[in-house]
Amino acid sequence: MLEVGRRRLKDAGVLDRCRLVQGHASDVADTDFDAAVNLLVAHFIKADERPAFYRAIHDRLKPGGCLLSAEISAALDAPEFPTMLENWKQVQRLMGASDESLAQLEGMLRTTLGVVSPADTEALWRGAGFPLAVPFFQTFIVQGWYALRPIEKDNSPELFSGGHSVHMSALSALKQTTVRR
């Protein structure tokens, strides 16, 4: 995966600005990132390991830095979950999943992966130091949020509750650092 990333960064002409590290967030020494993007990773991490995972990201962002994450997140015991599961199976079927893997899908979500509900995810983010997780994306059972690490020296409630202009400028900074294919 690192080699794929290296190739894409090279094609985008920004490889000389990048340092690729293979490992976990906690293996990264720098603590001054403007943004962290976490796509389709968190649901692999068991709920009891999630606080440390989100905290490791939080601690490596600058104050005002932005975490953006999309992950499988669903309330597995909610009345709508069986229908959401059937819809997700249909998506997988259209992508060529076998009957055998479809039969295992629910068990994988319930036991193999560390799927937690949207409400619990937002609580985990708060516990890790992100006061406000803002939902921005959902496709079937994949949900996306972003949040800012508070600027601690400025105790303004607006920053802690996610003042609109602060969020918009963080997202715009993220856009500028995003490498497009």
Ligand SMILES: C[S@@+](CC[C@H](N)C(=O)[O-])C[C@H]1O[C@@H](n2cnc3c(N)ncnc32)[C@H](O)[C@@H]1O
């Ligand atoms: C579906 S891939 C997503 C990769 C990439 N973010 C993307 O969107 O193409 C899932 C990634 O999660 C990583 N992963 C799985 N379990 C993990 C864990 N316990 N801790 C950290 N990363 C994990 C895997 O190494 C893999 O790179």
